[in-house]
Amino acid sequence: MSAALVQQLVDGFAALMLLTSFALLAQHRMLSVLHWFAGQGLLLAATAAIVAYGTDNEELYISALMALLLKGMLLPWLLRRVIRQLHVHREVEPLMNGSLTMLVALGVTLFSFHIIQPIEKTSLLMTRDSMAIATACVLLGMLMMITRKKAITQVIGFLAVENALFFAAIGATNGMPLVVEIGIAFDVLIAALIFGLFFFQIRTTFDSLEVDTMNAHLIHKDDDE
Amino acid sequence: MKHLVNTWFAEQLSEHGMYTNYLADHHPKQMPCLEIRFIDWEKAAETARRLEMRLVAVWATEGGFHEQDEGTYVYMSFAHPEHRHALVRTLLGKTRREIPSISKHYIAASRMERHIQDMFGIEVTNTPDERRWIKHEHWPEYAYPLLRSFDRNTRMERAEGEYPFVQSDSEGVYEIPVGPVHAGIIEPGQFRFLAVGEQILNMEQRLGFVHKGIEKSMQGRTAEQGVRLAARVSGDSTVGHAWAFAQACEYAADIRVSKRTSYLRGVLCERERMVNHIGDIGAICNDAAFSFMHNQCLRLREDMARQHARLFGHRLMMDTITPGGVTIDLSQQESSELIDDTRQLAAEVEHLRTIYADNPSIQERVIGSGSVSISDARDIGLLGYAGRASGDYPDERIEEAYPPYDDLDVNVPQGKLGDVATRVWVRFEEISDSARMIIQLLENLPEGDIQTQWHAPEAGVSGFSAIEAWRGEIACWLRFGENGVIDRYFVRDPSVINWLGLELAVREVPVPDFPLNNKSFNCSYSGNDV
Amino acid sequence: MNTAIMLALAACSTALVAALAPLILRQPVAQRTGLSLLLAVTGLLAMIAGIYGLVLGGDALILPLGLPWLPMHVRLDALASFFCLVIGSLLFPVAIYSQGYLRDEPRLTPLAIFMPLFVLGMLGVVLSDDAFTFMLFWELMSVSSYFLVTFKHENLENRKAGYIYLVMAHLAGLLILGSFAVLYAAAGSFEFSAMRDATISPFWASAAFLLAGFGFGTKAGVVPLHGWLPEAHPVAPSNVSALMSGIMLKVAIFGFIRVCWDLMGPGDFQWWWGALVLAAGSSSAITGVLMALQQHDLKRLLAYHSIENIGIILIGLGLSMLLAHFGHPMLAALGLVAALYHTINHALFKGLLFMGAGAVLHSTGTRDMESMGGLIHRMPWTAALFLVACLSISALPPFNGFVSEWLTFQTALMAPQLGGALLTAIVPFSAAMLALAGALAATCFVKVFGVVFLGHARTEVAASAHEVDNWMKVGMAIPAVFCLLLGLLPVLFIPLMDSVPELLLHASLAGSIHAHGWLWLTPIDIAHSSYSAPIVLIGMLVLGGLAFWLLHPKGRTIRRSVMWSCGNPHVNARMQYNATSFSQPLRRIFAGIYRPEEDLNIERSRHKLLADNVRYAVHIGDMAVQYLYQPIGKLTLYAAKLLQHEHQRGIHAYLAYTFITILFLLAVYI
Amino acid sequence: MSSASVQIIQAVMLLLFAPLAAGFVSTCKARLQNRRGAGVLQPWRNLRKLFKKEVVMAHHASWVFRFAPYIVFTATLMAASVVPALLVDTPLSLTADVIALVALLALARFFLALAGMDIGTAFGGMGASREMTFSALAEPAMLMSIFVLSLSAHSTNLTTMITHTLNSPFALHPSLAFAMVAMVMIAVAENGRIPIDNPTTHLELTMIHEAMILEYSGRHLALLEWAAMVKLLLFSTLIVDLFIPWGMTAQADLTGVVIALGLWVVKVAGLLFVLAVFETSMAKLRLFEVPEYLSGAFVISFLGLLSYYMLEVGA
Known part of the structure; x- marks a missing residue:
């Protein structure tokens, strides 16, 4: 594989990364969100592997494998189980003005492109082009957390932010030191497990996973006190 | 009992x-x-x-x-x-x-x-609605067909008139007359919408285009002749109507049918429930342009119809029920064949169900469309799957528990949301429950005669029955006259009530979702226009 | 003094004579004929002067009129010639149209005085070569058009519209005056030639740009300064509406070009000017068309479309500004030409649309589309000519609207030439908005034509409508022919107006535009993009003729029958789509922008499941009025209330204020 | 072989193959649904039947209604003859660039919508309203994806764009992929296919395209149906042209044209097969989700634009 092709592949994956971030933002259905999330994980793994190949960085192969197992398989599987057990897998989450969210998302992307451009010029790494996209993906993940009503989709938004950071790490520094990465990976895993437990807890307490309902309950409780 | x-x-x-x-x-x-x-x-x-x-x-x-x-x-x-x-x-x-x-x-x-x-x-x-209903405007005002004095062969001149639909005096509101002639091969009936763009403001039905005069025509028939006519009230629930008629006759004449007869009737009725639900699920999906499901359901439905033709002599199982009995019997081999067939069918439907449930695009269409609240459902008294989807669960098989259902455990699917998705869900549930009951009935098919001797009761005796057909409760009341002929026959198809549910369900949906909702109710025109 | 400017001045004089004629001519018939004839001559002269000026060049002149120390300077350069042409080419047909349109008008005198004055004002603005003359004619134009708006002053609606119009026109005048003041400060003279030569600091240039932008923008109806426009245009007589919408708005565009391109010049442009104009253009285009879609008053709808088209012109101008700033004079010239081309196009088709609306109004007595329908059978000529205008404004080939929008797109496609990440993304975005606006305009005009002319008559008046007389038909036919010609032969017309970019940007498109002959329009070069309207038209005619000929063998007649009504014998006119319904999907899709106030009232007196009567009304307020004008109005009222007690202090307090002011001014300036 | 003759062959080919393409899609769909289907020739048979039939027209139909089929048909055919299918540089391809091509189709749509409103039925107006609304919302996405495509070729002329793709070395272009996805989505919407419109439905209330032509019969209907088929083939060819032009010939010699023809058939058939798979697995969207679909297409094409600047131009 020539360097140019590796570069192109990385660029292509970056573009797909951006696409998955937008797709996550646009999905109505719980399961579709999850599918796109899993896709993003696989994409990350592939990117890491390609960069590892391109830079002959062997630690990155391990990162790629971890991304594949953790982000592409384990987390989606866990979340899928949670969703199935909570019987929300056929639920539809109404979006708050989908087209407007999309426009805001485009603005956010444009903005990150605008601010990253000067930094990119100074960087000489082969993955520099994807920096702007990684930044955009972080912001889009946050946007997802803001616009979503359901706790599960918010968590996926959180995990998407983490994915984007991972992607940025590959892009900016050809990956973090392996130890740090493993640490983060476990953090994420544990966070996901805790979230999973929380969902059940929340469900039994409030009989709903909607953040609004929870707020209402909390406010109501405050009133009582 | x-x-x-x-x-x-x-x-x-x-x-x-x-x-x-x-x-x-x-x-x-x-x-x-x-x-x-x-x-x-x-x-x-x-x-x-x-x-x-x-x-x-x-x-x-x-x-x-x-x-x-x-x-x-x-x-x-x-x-x-x-x-x-x-x-x-x-x-x-x-x-x-x-x-x-x-x-x-x-x-x-x-x-x-x-x-x-x-x-x-x-x-x-003191009625809220004084307009004519079943007798259209081209009938003269003075013609009252169900009076004894009105001869059934009377020919009348054509009157002029127009049905006074609900109007709007607002500028931006337009009317959509849909029907009575529809583009598809469905029965005639007119839907009059008042709408602004895609937003339905009000929908009214105008039925009665296929008024066949069955009530009048029944007068003077013997029970044996009458059941054939009753079976034709609505072709898709021929078993239900025939059974309701037969049972009303039997109650009037105080005849008890054999257990085998009632079991066979149960099998026929549940097969009818399955075949119609399968067909309707396909048609609902087709109205959302998901033609894959439609074609699979069509295929299953056709297979069933052929099976019925072979075993019961008629694709729709017409004229299989007579007062006092049934006309068909199943040999041991036929019975086990039907068991296998039903089991396989249920498995196939289950498979289709996962395809349906896991296809996001069809789910997006059906979920949340055309909801009927439980209070509205109770107000109207919605029957069958329409009621069950909204959280009202009338079921004669449990309430009246007429044979063979006194020997069976009927599971009534309990919906809540009352939207298209729930109506489809109820149907899927009923298909699998029907399959279970058919198998149970056939496996325990008792020996016995399939026909009890029929004798007409004396003049003036009446009978009333309520049968849970696939669409819901069919109520039938009849009275015998002189010489064992029927003097008055009244039948209420569940459609008569459920049509109102459709009017209500579509008030909140955009215009192009109407067909989907219509199909999810699938009320009978013919059953209404008796 | 050359021929061109002589002709232009002759046009002005004819307009003046026309304004004075009613003093002599007292008979309505004479007044009407005099007005139409003299205005037609004015239009014709202006048109010829414009063409002369564009081809042969104009001249400057100092008239022995005006203030003692500031005689009137007039000048007919390429820009002025072009706008003379725009004015003339619409004025001429409108004058002919007026002969028929005003036939049943009992009280003509005010119209006969103010319409020529209005025309004179516009011509004067275009010809003026100093700020004083400019403002003089500008105010003449504004005031006389105020009287035209309030022509039917017995209606409260008209008086209200006139009032808003007057306030906004004066606000605009004030801002423009401010802009000239800034330029005067730099040049030390009111003469345009001095202003041209003066150098101006970037700060003051921006100040002048902003003042001019807001001033001319208000007059042109740029969002969000457009509040007066949809009020004033519909209530004026239709021939006046045609002029107001068709050319008065263009005079504002003229002023903007004059100040920014000519008096300041491309050297002073800053990148954000272009971006601002682009943003204003995009938002005007979208807002205008979206608001238009929801109207069912025919003339109000057309008024909103003027806002949209001004937006399209501004997109062209904004692109031109950006490209000029980034050093691409050729491309800037393309943008300018696109904008100017759209200017004349809009004058033609909008004039035609207003004349058509006037014909319908004349014939049915109503502007409400919901009570029309089926007029194509009663008014075949009007319908056909109106359809031409609908096709033109919807930017459909082979008519003229498409050419100018296509040129604007081509300019926008040059975005990669610009610097900066934001710009390269914003320009395509505004091009996409232009595409959306164009397509929505098509949607809107399907609605207009469909609801007004097609289908069944919704009311008695529509059923008994009649075709208009020949004057009006001819008046409408002339711009219709121009719409087609300008759509078919842009390659011949663009070189004619090429002297404008040459004057303003020192760049010429003449070389590239018709490098491949009159058939091919190639704005940059043939590899880049090309369009041939004549071939499209001929191809379609040949193919269509062939299909028609092949499919119509002898003896195959068309059987007429009743329409399909699903077997329902009782059909009424309410069973067809109407204007409110046609735009309902968009109302719902853009609910966030429209914020429609829907009033659905279903009476259910008998039972909660049985409806007796269904009432529905929807109101969509203009956002600008709701969120800008009304708050400002309230604020003003509030301030006035606060100041109320000051009034009660009497004359001494006022004298004291005056005294303090004088002291303050002295302190500042000396 | 002169380029003019190839031009004529090409236009006639698009015209004659259009019903076959429509038939191919429905046959594929039938097979995917375990049906036998009516065969690829069925649309041709339908057209022949319609051409033979008598025309019935409502009493108050105006000339707009009468001439609309001819305008729609010729505008579509004109657009089709502009699109190169076999030869890169055909005489007519300069007549209209992509933007003008879209405008020609818009002209056809304008008259179709007017014809829908001419009879004055509720359905016709409903179809016109839906068609115009959705096509308007599709327009920005369409333009944006054209924009992305024109970025690298610096042109909106099809010939130049194709030549540019053919001559540049093969590379992965994320921006082109985005543009293609957006273009396919728009093509689905413009052609009234599932999930936007169902071309085979008989339910008046859900129709878009069919609602507008509900009143047509005989040869008029045949022309409109045919125009719709040509439009489908036109969009397929356009997508093939813009994204996978390899195989088109630059010279008008016989072998080149024959090879180009063969490859064109394969490419278009592949695309149409994908369409059939897509249509089988999807239900129609709810009406008010169509704008979301179209804005999705816009977002994707805008992402294409951004990724062009971010990834392909280089900093």
Whole structure:
């Protein structure tokens, strides 16, 4: 594989990364969100592997494998189980003005492109082009957390932010030191497990996973006190 | 079989200060009739409503038999989940030609009252809706076809007139007349929408285009002839109607059918439920342009029809039920073949169900479309899957528990949201439950005759039955006249009530979602336009 | 003094004569004929002057009129010639149209005085060569058009519209005056030639740009300064509406070009000017068309479309500004030409649309589309000519609207030439908005034509409508022919107006535009993009003729029958789509922008499941009025209330204020 | 072989193959649904039947209604003859660039919508309203994806764009992929296919395209149906042209044209097969989700634009 092709592949994956971030933002259905999330994980793994190949960085192969197992398989599987057990897998989450969210998302992307451009010029790494996209993906993940009503989709938004950071790490520094990465990976895993437990807890307490309902309950409780 | 249950209702009426008179003789044997005074008519309905009974039907008949006075009687029938059916009637006498409306308490009565008004010329007073219903404007005003004095071969001149649909005087509102002739191969009926763009403001139905005069035509037929006509009230629920007719005859004549007969009837009825649900699920998906499901369902439906043709001699299982029995029998081998067939069918439907449930695009269409709330469902008294989807679960197989259902455990799917998705879900549930029951019935098929000797009762005896057909409860009341022929036949298809549910369901949906909703109710035009 | 400017001045004089004629001519018939004839001559002269000026060049002149120390300077350069042409080419047909349109008008005198004055004002603005003359004619134009708006002053609606119009016109005048003041400060003279030569600091240039932008923008109806426009245009007589919408708005565009391109010049442009104009253009285009879609008053709808088209012109101008700033004079010239081309196009088709609306109004007595329908059978000529205008404004080939929008797109496609990440993304975005606006305009005009001319008559007046007379038909036919010609032969027309970019940007498109002959329009070069309207038209005619000929063998007649009504014998006119319904999907999709106030009232007196009567009304307020004008109005009222007690202090307080002011001014300036 | 003759062959080919393409899609769909289907020739048979039939027209139909089929048909055919299918540089391809091509189709749509409103039925107006609304919302996405495509070729002329793709070395272009996805989505919407519109439905209330032509019969209907088929083939060819032009010939010699023809058939058939798979697995969207679909297409094409600047131009 020539360097140019590796570069192109990385660029292509970056573009797909951006696409998955937008797709996550646009999905109505719980399961579709999850599918796109899993896709993003696989994409990350592939990117890491390609960069590892391109830079002959062997630690990155391990990162790629971890991304594949953790982000592409384990987390989606866990979340899928949670969703199935909570019987929300056929639920539809109404979006708050989908087209407007999309426009805001485009603005956010444009903005990150605008601010990253000067930094990119100074960087000489082969993955520099994807920096702007990684930044955009972080912001889009946050946007997802803001616009979503359901706790599960918010968590996926959180995990998407983490994915984007991972992607940025590959892009900016050809990956973090392996130890740090493993640490983060476990953090994420544990966070996901805790979230999973929380969902059940929340469900039994409030009989709903909607953040609004929870707020209402909390406010109501405050009133009582 | 429980008997004489409507003492409960009589007691309730007396408690409210209404004078009631039991009519055990010559009246439905399993359900003697309560005669009340004319002045108590509306109050009785109000009491029933307060007791959370649902309205089954309202109908009229001319008297003149046995103990009956000459003049017109009006009947109404209610049902209660525990206390079952109650039959109430009042006498109008010879001169009085009016009856107070009970539509205030039961909106579903409105169309049946209009039917009485159209057919008997009895004025329904204080009614919310005075328009004609089943008798279209091209009939002359003075023609009252169900009167005895009206000869069935009468030819009348064509009158002119236009049905006064609800109008809007606002500038931006337009009307969409859909039907009576539709582009697809469906029955005639007109839907009149008042809409602004894609937003439906109001929808009204205009039915009666296939009025066949079955009630009139039934007069003078023997029970054996009559069941063939009854089976043709609505082609897709031929078993249900034939069974309801046969059972009403049997109750009137006090005939008990053999256990084998009732088991076979159960098998036929549940097969009919399956075939129609499968067809409808396909058609619903087709209305959302998901033609994959449509074609698979069509295929399954066709397979079933062929199986029926082979085993029962008719693709739709017509004329398999007669008063006192059934015309078909299953050999041991045929029975096990049918068991295998049903089992395989259920498995295939289950498979299709996962495809349906996991396809996001079809789910997006059906979820949340055309919801009917439970309170509206109760107000109307929605029957069958339409009621079950909204959280109202009337089911004669449990309430009346007529054979063979007294031997079976019927699972009633309990929906809540009342949208298209739930109506489809209820149907899927019913398919698998029907399959289970068919298998159970066939495996335990008792030996015995399939036909009990039929003998007509004496003149003036009447019978009433309620059968849970695939669409919901079919109520049938009939009275025998001289020479064992039927003197008056009244049948209420579940569509008569469920059509109102459709009117309600589509008030909140955009115009292009109407067909989807229509199909999810799939009311019968023919069953309404008896 | 050359021929061109002589002709232009002759046009002005004819307009003046026309304004004075009613003093002599007292008979309505004479007044009407005089007005039409003289205005037609004015239009014709202006048109010829414009063409002369564009081809042969104009001249400057100092008239022995005006203030003692500031005689009137007039000048007919390429820009002025072009706008003379725009004015003339619409004025001429409108004058002919007026002969028929005003036939039944009992009280003509005010119209006969103010319409020529209005025309004179516009011509004067275009010809003026100093700020004083400019403002003089500008105010003449504004005031006389105020009287035209309030022509039917017995209606409260008209008086209200006139009032808003007057306030906004004066606000605009004030801002423009401010802009000239800034330029005067730099040049030390009111003469345009001095302003041209003066150098101006970037700060003051921006100030002048902003003042001019807001001033001319208000007059042109740029969002959000457009509040007066949809009020004033519909209430004026239709021939006046045609002029107001068709050319008065263009005079504002003229002023903007004059100040920014000519008096300041491309050297002074800053990148954000272009971006601002682009943003204003995009938002005007979208807002205008979205608001238009929801109207069912025919003339009000057309008024909103003027806002949209001004937006399209501004997109062209904004692109031109950006490209000029980034040093691409050729491309900037393309943008300018696109904008100017759209200017004349809009004058033609909007004039035609207003004349058509006037014909319908004349014939049915109503502007409400919901009470029309089926007029194509009663008014075949009007319908056909109106359809031409609908096709033109919807930017459909082979008509003229498409050419100018296509040129604007081509300019926008040059975005990669610009610097900066934001710009390269914003320009395509505004091009996409232009595409959306164009397509929505098509949607809107399907609605207009469909609801007004097609289908069944919704009311008695529509059923008994009649075709208009020949004057009006001819008046409408002339711009219709121009719409087609300008759509077919842009390659011949663009070189004619090429002297404008040459004057303003020192760049010429003449070389590239018709490098491949009159058939091919190639704005940059043939590899880049090309369009041939004549071939499209000929191809379609040939193919269509062939299909028609092949499919119509002898003896195959068309059987007429009743329409399909699903077997329902009782059909009424309410069973067809109407204007409110046609735009309902968009109302719902853009609910966030429209914030429609829907009033659905279903009476259910008998039973909660039975409807008796269904009432529905929807009101969509103009956002600008709701969120800008009304708050400002309230604020003003509030301030006035606060100041109320000051009034009660009497004359001494006022004298004291005056005194303090004088002291303050002295302190500042000396 | 002159380029003019190839031009004529090409236009006639698009015209004659259009019903086959429609038939191919429905046959594929039938097979995917375990049905036998009516065969690829069925649309041809339908057209022949319609051409033979008598024309019935409402009493108050105006000339707009009468001439609309001819305008729609010729505008579509004109657009089709502009699109190169076999030869890169055909005489007519300069007549209209992509933007003008879209405008020609818009002209056809304008008259179709007017014809829908001419009879004055509720359905016709409903179809016109839906068609115009959705096509308007599709327009920005369409333009944006054209924009992305024109970025690298610096042109909106099809010939130049194709030549540019053919001559540049093969590389992965994320921006082109985005543009292609957006273009396919728009093509689905413009052609009234599932999930936007169902071309085979008989339910008046859900129709878009069919609602507008509900009143047509005989040869008029045939022309409109045919125009719709040509439009489908036109969009397929356009997508093939813009994204996978390899195989098109630059010279008008016989072998080149024959090879180009063969490859064109394969490419278009592949695309149409994908369409059939897509249509089988999807239900129609709810009406008010169509704008979301279209804005999705816009977002994707805008992402294409951004990724062009971010990834392909280089910093």
